[in-house]
Amino acid sequence: MTNTILFSQSLRAWMDAFMHRSMRGWSHFAKSTGLSMPQFSILMQLHHKGSCGISEVSERFDISAAAASQLVEKLVQAGYLDRAEDPSDRRAKLLTLSAKGEELVQQGTEERYRWMDDLTSKLSVEEQKKVVEALNILTKAAQTMDAKK
Amino acid sequence: MTNTILFSQSLRAWMDAFMHRSMRGWSHFAKSTGLSMPQFSILMQLHHKGSCGISEVSERFDISAAAASQLVEKLVQAGYLDRAEDPSDRRAKLLTLSAKGEELVQQGTEERYRWMDDLTSKLSVEEQKKVVEALNILTKAAQTMDAKK
DNA sequence: TCATATAGTTCAGTCCGCTTAACTAAAAAG
DNA sequence: CTTTTTAGTTAAGCGGACTGAACTATATGA
Numbered sequence: 165m166t167n168t169i170l171f172s173q174s175l176r177a178w179m180d181a182f183m184h185r186s187m188r189g190w191s192h193f194a195k196s197t198g199l200s201m202p203q204f205s206i207l208m209q210l211h212h213k214g215s216c217g218i219s220e221v222s223e224r225f226d227i228s229a230a231a232a233s234q235l236v237e238k239l240v241q242a243g244y245l246d247r248a249e250d251p252s253d254r255r256a257k258l259l260t261l262s263a264k265g266e267e268l269v270q271q272g273t274e275e276r277y278r279w280m281d282d283l284t285s286k287l288s289v290e291e292q293k294k295v296v297e298a299l300n301i302l303t304k305a306a307q308t309m310d311a312k313k
Numbered sequence: 314m315t316n317t318i319l320f321s322q323s324l325r326a327w328m329d330a331f332m333h334r335s336m337r338g339w340s341h342f343a344k345s346t347g348l349s350m351p352q353f354s355i356l357m358q359l360h361h362k363g364s365c366g367i368s369e370v371s372e373r374f375d376i377s378a379a380a381a382s383q384l385v386e387k388l389v390q391a392g393y394l395d396r397a398e399d400p401s402d403r404r405a406k407l408l409t410l411s412a413k414g415e416e417l418v419q420q421g422t423e424e425r426y427r428w429m430d431d432l433t434s435k436l437s438v439e440e441q442k443k444v445v446e447a448l449n450i451l452t453k454a455a456q457t458m459d460a461k462k
Numbered sequence: 463t464c465a466t467a468t469a470g471t472t473c474a475g476t477c478c479g480c481t482t483a484a485c486t487a488a489a490a491a492g
Numbered sequence: 493c494t495t496t497t498t499a500g501t502t503a504a505g506c507g508g509a510c511t512g513a514a515c516t517a518t519a520t521g522a
Binding site for chain 1: 319320321323324325326327328329330331332333334335336341344350354361375422426428429430431432433435436440441443444445446447448449450451452454455456457458459
Binding site: 366367368378379381382383386399402403404405406 | 498499500501502503
């Protein structure tokens with residue numbers, strides 16, 4: 165078996181284990197806040213990719229502009245999002261996470277990743293070192309791929 | 314900064330990058346099959362955890378037994394699930410993925426993890442070795458945690 | 463300047479997931 | 493053997509996400 169195939173297998177095995185835990189924590193948290201998954205997803209997107217307009221939300225989630233507008237409206241009403249006029253194009257809106265929105269995303273991240281702290285405690289210092297090195301390699305490679313796209 | 318904190322940060326940075334990609338691929342694939350996310354999630358659960366009854370689905374997803382029954386009904390109608398009587402308890406049903414269901418899950422997994430193959434190609438052989446070792450450490454630790462729970 | 467394209471909103475209507483409540487059937491408990 | 497608990501189904505109804513269509517307002521281009 166070649167190294168590359170071995171690599172792929174290890175990566176997938178880990179992803180499977182991770183996905184399971186993370187997904188459950190994620191939807192559970194969204195539910196506990198009273199937000200729907202689509203609503204929560206929009207907050208996450210905004211957190212990761214920064215401000216954008218309605219049309220970009222519509223593209224990112226592959227929904228109509230009408231749907232995006234309606235979802236955003238609810239998030240604005242709930243105080244998680246600020247919707248301002250884009251100074252460079254008065255038709256467009258600039259959506260940004262409010263402080264309340266940022267806090268929510270932060271909280272959700274904590275919730276979702278809490279089990280990783282438990283996992284950390286199961287590893288020896290030496291194991292942790294190896295893992296850190298490897299994850300940094302992966303993260304960097306992922307970023308390179310994103311940039312090139 | 315202690316090693317443990319460093320570890321946690323690396324893990325989270327990687328998870329963030331990973332979650333983004335994986336989630337999008339996942340919901341995109343579910344949509345393309347005509348299945349809703351809840352429906353697709355049930356197939357995934359069944360694939361990972363094996364056969365179970367309605368009540369277990371209801372517990373796993375934190376929904377009422379009625380909701381579980383209705384979702385399962387649709388999946389049975391669509392041919393993704395087999396619903397048989399449990400021989401050891403004639404009240405209960407045994408839900409199992411059909412061949413069609415297995416194939417779908419397989420396909421979805423491929424779809425979701427395709428980008429990882431691209432990622433693989435960005436790494437040197439030496440880097441891949443390091444990553445494999447680290448991921449195996451993590452996967453094993455995660456399994457240990459699952460077992461103890 | 464007039465025509466067309468783009469950003470977003472609003473509305474009516476559909477579909478889906480979910481819940482509660484009422485029900486059937488089988489198992490467990492007394 | 494009767495009572496109670498458990499597994500699942502069905503039906504009515506609510507609420508949210510989504511779409512297409514009609515509309516306003518701004519930008520772009522001939």
